Amino acid sequence: MAVLVNGNGNESVYAQQDADLLQGLAGNVSHILKVGSEFAYEIPDANTLRVQNGAILTKEGRRIQLDVDTVDEFTIPTGQQSTTKYFIVGYRLYVDSSDSTEKCEKFIQEVASATATIAEGTLRSGDTEVFISLYRLKQTGLLFEVQEKLLDTINQLSDVLALDPNIQQEIQW
Numbered sequence: 369m370a371v372l373v374n375g376n377g378n379e380s381v382y383a384q385q386d387a388d389l390l391q392g393l394a395g396n397v398s399h400i401l402k403v404g405s406e407f408a409y410e411i412p413d414a415n416t417l418r419v420q421n422g423a424i425l426t427k428e429g430r431r432i433q434l435d436v437d438t439v440d441e442f443t444i445p446t447g448q449q450s451t452t453k454y455f456i457v458g459y460r461l462y463v464d465s466s467d468s469t470e471k472c473e474k475f476i477q478e479v480a481s482a483t484a485t486i487a488e489g490t491l492r493s494g495d496t497e498v499f500i501s502l503y504r505l506k507q508t509g510l511l512f513e514v515q516e517k518l519l520d521t522i523n524q525l526s527d528v529l530a531l532d533p534n535i536q537q538e539i540q541w
Contacts, residue, residue: 383470384492391429398426398488398500400521404436407502407519414510417442417457419502424459424519426500428490432459432472442476447507454479456486456518458502463491475499482506482515 372378373385400406405420412418418441424432434440442457460475470491477486482504489495506515 387429387492389429390425390431391427394425394427394429396427398424398519400424400519402521402523404434406521407434409503409514411512411514414512415444415446417444417503417505417512417514424500424502426461426498427488428492428498430461430470430491430498432461432500440474442474444476444505444507444512445478447510447512449509451507451509453507454482454484454515455505455507455512456484456499456501456503457505458486458518459500460497461491461500462497479504485518 373381401423403421403423405422407422407424408420410418410420418439419434421434421436421438423434426432444455447453455476455478457474457476460473462471462473463469464471477499479486486499486501488500489498491498501518503514504516504518505512
């Protein structure tokens, strides 16, 4: 039986119900929302990438939030002279095996090339972990740089529609 999720008398909005709404709005693509500092980065030293506050809406409607006045720091492994490596940093969503809750943590993963990616996946499809890639880094010798931002920033729902022509065909305004 259908439920009026946000109607008077229904006191519980479940996480999956909220995610379903947001997934419909996200258009099956993960994005950075135009909130706060939008995960802007800085490189304070040779081993640290620091990202500022913002919000990410994943393709399955999960929201990753880094609150105002907070930062996340990613520690990059120390490089070696005459060596080039590539890393992807972002957020790992996973199901905690002890209580089945869904959680979020930072990740950094070395990848094979300047174009390598990490498949995102979805928790709803049964994946026990999902990787939301934020930046690709290039480390040359002892120093690294941000090579590429891996998520688009959207201003509003119409930006999602502009990015995905399949959605434009499905929605009749």
